[in-house]
Amino acid sequence: MSQDERSAGDLRNTGMSLKHDRTWDYELDRIVEAVEERDAEKVGLQFPEGLKRRAPHVADDLRALLPDDTRVMISGKPCYGACDLDTYMMRRTDVFAHFGHSPMKESEKIIYVPLFSNVDVLPIMEESLEELEKGDVGLVTTAQHMNKFDEMREYLEERGFDVHTRRGDERLTHEGQVLGCNYASADIDADQILYVGGGKFHPLGLAMEHPDKDVVIADPVNNVVTLADTEKFMKQRYAAVHKAMDAEEWGVIFCTKIGQGRWETANEIVENNENAYLLTMDEVTPDRLTNFGLDAYVNTGCPRITTDDGPQFKQPMLTPGEYEIAVGNKDLDELSFDTFHGTW
Amino acid sequence: MSQDERSAGDLRNTGMSLKHDRTWDYELDRIVEAVEERDAEKVGLQFPEGLKRRAPHVADDLRALLPDDTRVMISGKPCYGACDLDTYMMRRTDVFAHFGHSPMKESEKIIYVPLFSNVDVLPIMEESLEELEKGDVGLVTTAQHMNKFDEMREYLEERGFDVHTRRGDERLTHEGQVLGCNYASADIDADQILYVGGGKFHPLGLAMEHPDKDVVIADPVNNVVTLADTEKFMKQRYAAVHKAMDAEEWGVIFCTKIGQGRWETANEIVENNENAYLLTMDEVTPDRLTNFGLDAYVNTGCPRITTDDGPQFKQPMLTPGEYEIAVGNKDLDELSFDTFHGTW
16 A cells, blocks of 8 residues: 555644655664564554554555564554553564654663654744844754754854753753653743744643743744744633632542653642542543543643643643642642653 | 432443442452551552442542551543453552452452442342243353342242353353353353343343343343343444455454453454554554554454444444454354453
């Protein structure tokens, strides 16, 4: 089957929009080499949600390069980020390739294939200059565009900008990289930040984490320049907090995914509220919570489930910081974006 | 909070309808004892989907009996049967209690609490006599009513029936017990079988597995006697098989849940069909399959997902046996119900 026979997946949540038809380098040679080295019998492949449609095609290409008796399998678990690493598959295959995200867990067994974008970033950066004020500017991007980061920086410097970048903390692999849950690379001394990358998922998180900074989005995939506007999100957050103020019984979600477990945070809440119940799960979905019938939920797992998917849940779902406001431990003006910092 | 404050959950899929308001014996003393013996710090509780609403109440009762520093947590993973055992929670708690199902995996660490029903089965059995012919009759029930199995048998014998029962195979814990995926206890020498228990989930599987036998349902929970009618299901199965006959590309689902992995079956399909792709996952849901964009799916995991939830999936999903028919390896008249037999 040719790649053209498959329609593009929905990449909204991965930051990898497919309005440009792009080809990715799956680096199959690295996988083949690992199979030979390890005399592997089982090979596991995991793709982000938006690239799952391409998975059978990649498996075809890979199988053509491998011995007939090598078993290639594709993870069917939801995958929106590095912390969705399929640890079951990792444990049960000899070679395990995770596509499209930076390493969450370093392991000799895992081959991380970054899937760098081949989209030219300069034309849309040129357009974005109109939105930037001369002087200091922060520069960030996602894993997909890291291969062009030096090019981006040089482009701005050549035009007289004082470009501020940093690697952020240990959760981040590259200088200037942002994750949906970590914007430490934007903790720089500039009032404006240029985000170069596809989609609004990352820059919206960035703008929520840094409400004092202007975030300009140069999206080379959808070919648009916009300004990050968090108003809708912030209204939803305040509404959720207000609604949760009436809650008597709370479900406190401890997420079992690698990199999302905030055990201390979850326990502190449960210890201090006798009407709070500790719930453990991997995927946090409306269906799973509904059956418990509690009044409100605190999600100590992925903050983006809370902020981006929150309205889909029947009961208010808050971040740990928002919970403190709802139960009266903090003032409403202390509301801030929830992030994961530091090591996993 | 009192139990009355919670509305009853939807127990359709658990075989535990709540039209009768029942109280369950959660056997908290066994859990407390285990906590003391093991000096446990973490206690995990897992409930079937339909009893999740009662989980916070049970946690309250349990916490009142335990030292203050014991952490009680509730599994938020979907749970419709014994094979949904939360192995993550099992590994990370000192005492792990699984409610409402027979043991799937024997372990000293797991406390299985059967939650026997307190419903009187005799009145509805009396009513069911009108549907039974004198002579040989098979008798089966679910885990919830096993505590009354001897009473059921005696009732029938006293009325002149020749009651046939068997334990089935190793997958079944008790004589006369059926699971949604295993009806070996009905492999008896009688043309009619009396199923005593709540809901239609189990007797429908029973009737599909044994199309040559009449299945009478005596439901003491909903207080009705009916005959199992598989016509709707069978039409859906034939329709799915016919639709799948046009499929070019197949997803072959290997379920990673304990007790649902049929590795040989999945591999045999993939080895013999170059347009079949091996997909691994725990929960098998429409969302997870849609993103792959394949033409049809074979589910080697839970057969009841295929037969009962099948129509919710956008593409046809078949059992392994149905797949053989769809690709022309078997005749349509060989269509039979998919079951799990033997050990896990």
